[in-house]
Amino acid sequence: MLVNLKEILADAERRGYAVGLFNMVNLEMARGIVEAAEAERSPLILGFAEVHLPFVPLRYVASIMRQLAREVSVPICLHYDHGVEFSNIQEAISLGFTSVMYDGSALPYDENIANTRLIVEMARPLNISVEAELGRVGGNETGDDCGFDEEHTNPVQVADFIEKTGIDALAVAIGTVHGKYKKPPSLDINRLAEINKISSKPLVLHGGSGLSPDDFKNTVANGIRKVNIGTEIFNAAHKAYALDFQDGKSFESSTVSAKDAVKAVVQEKMRIFGSSGKAN
Ligand code: 13P
Numbered sequence: 001m002l003v004n005l006k007e008i009l010a011d012a013e014r015r016g017y018a019v020g021l022f023n024m025v026n027l028e029m030a031r032g033i034v035e036a037a038e039a040e041r042s043p044l045i046l047g048f049a050e051v052h053l054p055f056v057p058l059r060y061v062a063s064i065m066r067q068l069a070r071e072v073s074v075p076i077c078l079h080y081d082h083g084v085e086f087s088n089i090q091e092a093i094s095l096g097f098t099s100v101m102y103d104g105s106a107l108p109y110d111e112n113i114a115n116t117r118l119i120v121e122m123a124r125p126l127n128i129s130v131e132a133e134l135g136r137v138g139g140n141e142t143g144d145d146c147g148f149d150e151e152h153t154n155p156v157q158v159a160d161f162i163e164k165t166g167i168d169a170l171a172v173a174i175g176t177v178h179g180k181y182k183k184p185p186s187l188d189i190n191r192l193a194e195i196n197k198i199s200s201k202p203l204v205l206h207g208g209s210g211l212s213p214d215d216f217k218n219t220v221a222n223g224i225r226k227v228n229i230g231t232e233i234f235n236a237a238h239k240a241y242a243l244d245f246q247d248g249k250s251f252e253s254s255t256v257s258a259k260d261a262v263k264a265v266v267q268e269k270m271r272i273f274g275s276s277g278k279a280n
Contacts, residue, residue, distance in 0.1 A: 001076065002069045005099035005129035005226075006168040008043050008077045009202040012225040017274030018216070020208075021045035021079055022266055023230040025052050027064055028255045029237055032262030034068045034076075040267055040276040043074055045099070045226065049081035050088055051140075058088070062095035074279035077129075081228070089119060093128055101171070105133040109157065116165040129168040131226075134161050137206040139177030150177060155194045162201055169202045169226060170195075174219075176207030179231050185211055189218050196223030204228065208269075209235075216272050227273055229266075236261040 012019050024030040024046065037044035046068070048061045062078075069076045079099040080092035089100050102119040104112035116132040123130050134157060138150030153172040162170060172195055175187045196203060202225035208216075209231035216227065240261035244254035270276045 003075045005077050009225045018220045018225050018227050019043050019275050020269050021047045021228045023047040023049050028259040029262050030064050032259040033266050036263045036266035037074050040270045041279045042270040042275040043279050045077045045079050047079045047081045050083050066096050099129040101131040105136040113164045120166040131169040132167045133171035135173035137173045139179040158198045169204050171204040178207045181210045192222045213272050233262045233265050236265045
């Protein structure tokens, strides 16, 4: 069943678990993610990030997503991740995404608010949810080295940001980074707990790849209701193609190996996030 982010996170909030957002760039990744959600009876946020537009046009991605959403029996939200360009976000909305993230984290506070508000005004009448980021999560979703420096979310700004923007979910920066961790992650759980006390909206953790099960348990216990995973499933698919190539297997069969490798990682995450079995 196709739902928006607000709807899918309402149940997570009520029952105290987190829904995974899993980013895809091709058919095998998307199928692996959806098969995992079916196998786990877990709600799912299927994502595509703007930084991956140079690799695949959004209309093809959206077609795959919409078809899978038609066939799936668990709640599914189609999320456009880290939108920076308004025109891209508009396109995502017109192509059937049910949720968008506007990422104004590189902008000054007031500009982040003003731009996020514009996206909310565009999305809300269409029943499309909006996520935004306060502070700045470090690293880079493309996995290269030219990421932003991080800036942890300031709890003092949380209530004001939510009220002025009208968002449905808030992405926080508490020590996670996108892509590969160059040093072991150290999460500021006290800061998260403080933000959670103030925030009237569900909280989102970016940079989920490379975190430990304990990190997830601690963050979910302190209000995280959506966890974004990219790098770990990209690597799982990549490795599966490479191993099959090394073993002399056909490309066709390696697409199935990649799907299954993604599925296995996603199932493991869903169990850790506590979303397994929640779609029943
Ligand atoms: P990772 O690639 O580090 O898992 O981060 C994903 C993410 O936060 C996408 O928004």
